[in-house]
Amino acid sequence: QPELGKPKRNCYPLPGPDFTYGIYMHKRDGGVAEAIGHWDSVKARPHKRVMPRDFVALGCKAVDEGCTNAREFALYYKFKDIRCKDKNILRYGGKVPPGMTFGRPSRPSTPIFDIIQHRYKELWMEHQRARTVVQHVVKKKVGTLGGVRENRTTFLRTHLLPVKEESFWHPQRYEKVWAPH
Secondary structure: OOOOOOOOOOOOOOOOOOOOOOOOOOOOOOHHHHHHHOOOOOOOOOOOOOOOEOHHHHHHHHHHHOOOOHHHHHHHHHHOOOEOOOOOOOOOOOOOOOOEEOOEEOOOOOOHHHHHOOHHHHHHHHHHHHHHHHHHHHHHHHHOOOOOOOOHHHHHHHOOOOOOOOOOOOOHHHOOOOOOO
16 A cells, blocks of 8 residues: 555665665776876877779779689789779768868958958949940940941841842743754
């Protein structure tokens, strides 16, 4: 029976006072002092990555050597070893070149001083003014040609069509007429 006003207790007995919860580390157990005083430092070993075999280059070289059947190719592959070239593929632990983020070069930073001084607006205004001047010059050139735009009639007057030679056409029924010699 549970006690009055208390929940029913579970049926599992707790271990005695000499029981240790968790894992006891036999290697080193110096507590906090040793953890702070002796940091584990691992020296990085240079990781030499072995590139996969380049079977396309191996096949080309085998053909150059005169291999013609599967057995000769297998023997050539067994005794020759050509590896793929390292194309700076970044793997885990590889060094990232400066100025690269996730395989894409980062954009150059926008100079904040030019933004504050409205430099980009001034450049755009100068570009628009130059464009207006060029359009005005082109318009003046068109106006100095006599004030009349080039249309089809003026084009045909300046560029005459070639004159067709006159040919005497005869109906087909008169082509096979018997003529005395």
